[in-house]
Amino acid sequence: MARRREAMERLASRAVQIGFLLALLALWYAATNFWGVNHLLLPNPVAVFHQLVDVLKTGQFLPDLRVTATEFVAAFLLAMTSGMLVGFFVSRSRYWSRVFEPLFAGLYSIPIILLLPLYVLFFGLGPASKIALGTTISFFPVVLATIAGFGNVDRSLITAARSMGASDYQLFRYVLVPAALPVILTGLRIGFTVALLAILGSETIASLAGLGHHIVQLAESMEMARMFAYIAFVVAITVLLNGLVSHLEARGRRRE
Amino acid sequence: MSTGEVAIRIRSVGHQFGEVGEARHIRALADTSLDIVRGELLCLIGPSGCGKSTLLNVIGGLLAPTSGTVEVAGKPVHGPMPHDIAYIFQENALFPWNTVDENVRLGMLFQGVPKAEHAARAQQSLQAVGLAEFADHYPAQLSGGMRQRASLARALSLQTGILLMDEPFGALDEQTRMILGEDLSVLLARTEKTIVFVTHSLGEAVFLADRVAVFSARPGTVKKIIRIDEPHPRNPAFVTSEKFTALRNELYALLHDEIRKAVGSDAPRGRRGANGGAP
Ligand SMILES: Nc1ncnc2c1ncn2[C@@H]1O[C@H](COP(=O)(O)OP(=O)(O)O)[C@@H](O)[C@H]1O
Ligand SMILES: [Mg+2]
Numbered sequence: 001m002a003r004r005r006e007a008m009e010r011l012a013s014r015a016v017q018i019g020f021l022l023a024l025l026a027l028w029y030a031a032t033n034f035w036g037v038n039h040l041l042l043p044n045p046v047a048v049f050h051q052l053v054d055v056l057k058t059g060q061f062l063p064d065l066r067v068t069a070t071e072f073v074a075a076f077l078l079a080m081t082s083g084m085l086v087g088f089f090v091s092r093s094r095y096w097s098r099v100f101e102p103l104f105a106g107l108y109s110i111p112i113i114l115l116l117p118l119y120v121l122f123f124g125l126g127p128a129s130k131i132a133l134g135t136t137i138s139f140f141p142v143v144l145a146t147i148a149g150f151g152n153v154d155r156s157l158i159t160a161a162r163s164m165g166a167s168d169y170q171l172f173r174y175v176l177v178p179a180a181l182p183v184i185l186t187g188l189r190i191g192f193t194v195a196l197l198a199i200l201g202s203e204t205i206a207s208l209a210g211l212g213h214h215i216v217q218l219a220e221s222m223e224m225a226r227m228f229a230y231i232a233f234v235v236a237i238t239v240l241l242n243g244l245v246s247h248l249e250a251r252g253r254r255r256e
Numbered sequence: 257m258s259t260g261e262v263a264i265r266i267r268s269v270g271h272q273f274g275e276v277g278e279a280r281h282i283r284a285l286a287d288t289s290l291d292i293v294r295g296e297l298l299c300l301i302g303p304s305g306c307g308k309s310t311l312l313n314v315i316g317g318l319l320a321p322t323s324g325t326v327e328v329a330g331k332p333v334h335g336p337m338p339h340d341i342a343y344i345f346q347e348n349a350l351f352p353w354n355t356v357d358e359n360v361r362l363g364m365l366f367q368g369v370p371k372a373e374h375a376a377r378a379q380q381s382l383q384a385v386g387l388a389e390f391a392d393h394y395p396a397q398l399s400g401g402m403r404q405r406a407s408l409a410r411a412l413s414l415q416t417g418i419l420l421m422d423e424p425f426g427a428l429d430e431q432t433r434m435i436l437g438e439d440l441s442v443l444l445a446r447t448e449k450t451i452v453f454v455t456h457s458l459g460e461a462v463f464l465a466d467r468v469a470v471f472s473a474r475p476g477t478v479k480k481i482i483r484i485d486e487p488h489p490r491n492p493a494f495v496t497s498e499k500f501t502a503l504r505n506e507l508y509a510l511l512h513d514e515i516r517k518a519v520g521s522d523a524p525r526g527r528r529g530a531n532g533g534a535p
Contacts, residue, residue: 160349163316164366164414165338174362178353 043225051229061211061233068199068210071127075134076195080188083139087146087184097151101144108140113201120206130202130210137198138191145187149180185249192245196238263418263450264292264315269324270475271310284310286475287324294417297444297451297488299461301511302471302479303518308454309422311476315452316341316420328418338367342411346423348403350395356382356406357391363410381413382406384443401432408440412447419451425460437463438492445488458511462503463490470510473518480510 025045031037032044039047055061090096115136119129153176161175203212211234218227269288274281285307292298300308313319315326317335326333328340343349350359360378369377382388385405395403404424411419425433437460444451455461461468465484472479484503486494494500 156345156347156349157351159318160343160345161366163318163336163338163341163343164363165336165368166366170366174365175351178351 040222040224043228047225048228048232051226052232055226055229055233061214061230064209064211064214067127068203068212071130071134071203071210072196072199074127074131075199076138076192078131078135079138079142079191079195082135083142083187083191084146084184087143088150090143091147091150097147101147101151104140104143104147108144112137113198116202116205125206125208127210130199130207133202134195134198138195141190141194142184142187145183145190146180149183149187150176152183153179182253185252189245189249193242196241200234261294262291263294263329264290264452265327266290266292266311266315267325267327269311269314269321269326271307271314271319271321271323272475283475285314285321286472286477288477289324290469290478292450292452294450295448296466297453297464299465299468300452300454300471301456301458301461301468301507302476303473303511303515304456306471306474306476306514306518308471308476312420312422312452312454316343318343338414338416340416341418341420342414342416344404344407344411344419344421344424346426348395348407350403350406350410352395355392355394356387356398356409359395359406360410360413363414367414369414377413377415378409381409384412385409386439399432400428401436404428404436408443417448417450419449421451421453423454423456426456433457433460438490440464442489458504458507459495461507462500463495468507470507471514473514479514482506482510 028042029045032039032042090100113133116129116133119132123129123132157175157179158171161171166174199210200212203210204216207213211230215227215230215234218224218230267289269285270283271285272281272283288311300311302308310319314321315328315333317333317337320334328337331337350356351362354362357378360381361374364374364377365371378391379388382391385408387402387405387409390398390402390406395406398406407424425436428436441464453461453464455464462484468482468484469478470480470482471477482503486499
């Protein structure tokens with residue numbers, strides 16, 4: 001009974017969310033078709049749709065997508081491995097945790113995007129500077145979550161495992177990892193999102209290729225409908241990826 | 257039931273946390289000596305904070321005492337002895353991400369039981385505590401009493417000669433503890449285990465124990481040992497007998513003074529601490 005009502009409520013709020021987006025779309029359509037908003041500022045959604053179909057059909061997006069995807073995968077993998085490794089070793093000592101946790105939290109709170117000009121100087125306008133920025137930004141949520149995850153394992157579970165004769169490896173594999181996993185997964189999801197933001201953002205600021213770069217080029221040549229089509233394309237990809245990651249996170253948590 | 261052979265030999269064990277002079281310095285346990293006989297159920301009872309858990313942890317090898325020695329089966333204890341000793345904690349210490357069955361198997365994996373035996377032993381011990389139907393449930397899906405049963409099943413599957421239980425029913429309501437106590441008495445009458453059982457319930461101590469060791473206030477030590485001559489498994493009717501009441505009253509009288517001492521020595525010190533801590 002209660003479960004059914006819950007499902008109904010979830011359905012109702014989904015309907016409101018979709019209705020809201022449709023209303024925005026209708027507003028956009030009305031503004032460009034009837035209220036005379038300048039098409040150079042805001043292109044018509046129908047024109048944008050045609051451009052989007054064209055972009056997808058011609059596969060023109062492929063070279064830029066490849067660049068962005070490569071940068072992103074490299075940055076996230078680097079942040080993930082370094083964040084989890086550093087986090088684990090810091091978490092092994094109460095002293096190191098006390099020293100490094102506030103340090104990392106403090107560094108995470110500064111606008112790391114300001115390092116981009118420096119990274120461009122160091123690594124040039126190519127993918128390397130984007131990878132460096134993406135890695136830096138997404139390292140912090142991963143390392144902080146890893147320290148928290150491994151640092152807050154219920155002591156009584158560790159004692160119980162030891163009392164039953166668990167080896168160091170068994171303790172790690174069967175107690176520490178499952179206890180820390182939900183927290184680490186959340187850190188990875190946040191790291192994933194901010195890495196994507198950092199890569200796309202830095203491409204629009206200083207780059208030679210990539211989806212962000214292409215969007216800026218279209219804006220500069222005033223091809224507004226095509227630019228919007230590219231934005232829609234990128235938004236669709238990120239929504240899809242973030243949905244996928246949230247789903248993976250939920251699946252990883254379910255075994256709690 | 258007991259053969260008179262000593263299973264756990266405790267000699268002049270004392271323990272203090274922290275160093276003398278440190279703020280957190282506490283003498284938890286004073287010079288305690290005790291022989292626990294094979295096959296008996298010994299209850300430790302005493303004011304809270306008197307060092308019962310500390311003594312249990314020393315016996316279990318989870319804590320190295322600052323003085324004295326403990327021998328289990330003739331061997332000095334220097335660390336956990338998973339083949340001789342199984343533990344049941346107040347907070348049940350089940351792994352929340354594993355099912356009941358997985359929890360039991362994990363214990364055997366840690367202890368080093370051959371994989372081939374896991375299934376049969378897990379089933380057997382879950383049956384013994386009446387949880388066979390709940391093998392695939394997660395701890396969060398069980399009541400507090402059932403979680404403690406699961407914890408007991410895990411300990412039983414390890415087939416150790418000694419069971420250490422630290423207020424295993426402490427977090428449960430009165431009715432549940434009563435039922436669990438009765439079941440435990442039946443269950444343990446069938447095994448030949450040596451059991452050290454910490455409790456703060458007088459009734460539980462009299463109902464379960466062969467002997468009850470009454471602790472003094474902190475720093476705790478065994479003040480007196482009372483023998484409960486009543487065959488296992490104990491009948492629920494035992495609870496309403498005159499013998500039970502007399503023994504319970506005797507325990508109460510012994511404990512009462514110590515609890516007064518513990519409270520009396522704690523309260524003013526706490527107040528002084530609070531004042532001293534204020535800027
Ligand atoms: N790890 C610890 N560090 C410092 N003090 C402790 C620690 N464990 C217990 N104590 C203190 O030692 C005393 C005895 O504790 P414990 O053995 O747990 O008492 P009981 O189990 O009888 O209630 C208490 O005053 C407690 O605060
Ligand atoms: Mg205790």
